[in-house]
Amino acid sequence: DVVMTQSPLSLPVTLGQPASISCRSNQSLVYSDGNAYLNWFQQRPGQSPRRLIYKVSNRDSGVPDRFSGSGSGTDFTLKISRVEAEDVGMYYCMQGTHWPPFTFGPGTKVDIK
Amino acid sequence: QVWLVESGGGLVKPGGSLRLSCAASGFTFTDHYMSWIRQAPGKGLEWISYISSSGRYTYYAESVKGRFTISRDNAKNSLYLQMNSLTAEDTAVYYCARDGDGDHLDSWGQGSLVTVSS
Numbered sequence: 202d203v204v205m206t207q208s209p210l211s212l213p214v215t216l217g218q219p220a221s222i223s224c225r226s227n228q229s230l231v232y233s234d235g236n237a238y239l240n241w242f243q244q245r246p247g248q249s250p251r252r253l254i255y256k257v258s259n260r261d262s263g264v265p266d267r268f269s270g271s272g273s274g275t276d277f278t279l280k281i282s283r284v285e286a287e288d289v290g291m292y293y294c295m296q297g298t299h300w301p302p303f304t305f306g307p308g309t310k311v312d313i314k
Numbered sequence: 315q316v317w318l319v320e321s322g323g324g325l326v327k328p329g330g331s332l333r334l335s336c337a338a339s340g341f342t343f344t345d346h347y348m349s350w351i352r353q354a355p356g357k358g359l360e361w362i363s364y365i366s367s368s369g370r371y372t373y374y375a376e377s378v379k380g381r382f383t384i385s386r387d388n389a390k391n392s393l394y395l396q397m398n399s400l401t402a403e404d405t406a407v408y409y410c411a412r413d414g415d416g417d418h419l420d421s422w423g424q425g426s427l428v429t430v431s432s
Contacts, residue, residue, distance in 0.1 A: 240418060242359070249409055249424050250351075250359065255417040293359055297418035301373040303349070303361040 203228055203299045207292075207306035213314045220281040222309045224294035229274045231298070238297035241270055241279045244308075245290040254279065281311075289313060316340045316421040318410050323426030330400050334426055336393040336410030343391040344368075347413040350384060350395050352406035353425075360406075363395065378404075400430045 204227045214220045230237040241254040252261050254270035257277060267282040281288055294306040322334040336348070350363045363384040364373040372384050383396040393410050407425040414420035 238418060242419075249422045251422065252420050255414070255420065259417075261420065291358075295359070295361075295419070301361075301364060302375045303364075303418065305359040305361070308358045 202302055203230075203296050203304050205294055205296055205304050205306035207294060207309050210307060210309055212309055212311045214281075214284045214311060215314050216286060217283050220284050220288075220311060222279045222292055222294075222311075224272075224277040224279070224306050226275045226277075226296055228299065230277075230296050231274065236298075237273065237277075239270075239272070239277050240295045240297065241268075242293045242295065243288075243290055244293065245287075248290075250293065284311070284313075286313065316412065318412065318421060318423035320408060320410055320423045320426035323408065323428045325429045325431065326400055327432050328401055328430055330430070331396070331398045332400065332428060334395040334397070334408055334410075334428070336395075336423055338391045338393065338410075338412070341412070343386075344388045345415075348384075348386065348393045349411045349413070349419060350382075350393075351409045351411055351419070351422075352404075353409070354403075354406045357406075365393070397428070400428075402430050404428060405430045 206225050208223045239257050242250040244250045253264050258270045269280050291308045293308045317339045319337045326332050351361050362375045362378050365384045369386045381399045385394045409425045410423045411419045412421045
């Protein structure tokens with residue numbers, strides 16, 4: 202199974218400042234079609250997960266443009282250009298290239314300093 | 315708008331069984347693969363099962379293989395998870411989620427809590 206790791210696991214941020222979360226896989230996530238099936242999910246406290254980014258860098262409908270995804274191969278990053286209060290919660294990366302199983306990272310907790 | 319609504323969770327004794335349902339609306343159910351993902355209290359996300367749009371192909375995590383069965387009724391726009399031989403380690407919120415067109419897990423339900431305890 203593909204192992205996903207994230208860093209940091211906890212990220213205190215200042216409102217209005219940028220934030221960055223790293224996600225790494227133990228093997229390349231590039232599929233035979235050339236895509237890397239790497240998603241990012243946000244889970245606000247008490248809510249179900251919501252997908253933010255799919256295939257590394259594509260923002261889902263309704264996701265603010267302060268969220269961006271980048272990376273390739275085994276190294277990926279989620280960036281928030283200016284953190285807002287509503288961004289508090291857990292962030293998970295997930296690979297959908299080598300399945301089953303789909304595998305998630307351990308999560309990064311984002312909160313306000 | 316995509317709606318996924320899970321139901322059927324509750325308290326069950328170890329060794330018992332439970333069947334979860336996920337009612338889908340707002341999209342053409344027959345066009346989409348579907349998954350079940352769970353989240354133990356205070357823990358991260360764990361994918362547990364996947365079913366093709368027709369229901370012909372099913373996939374399971376090792377942690378539930380042989381105990382859980384995923385199925386769907388496309389005439390009723392519904393997804394199911396039959397859970398047998400439950401243990402305390404199966405205590406979690408169970409989410410159903412939809413695959414998009416060429417991507418995974420684009421929409422999630424609100425979840426259904428399953429508690430396995432004597």
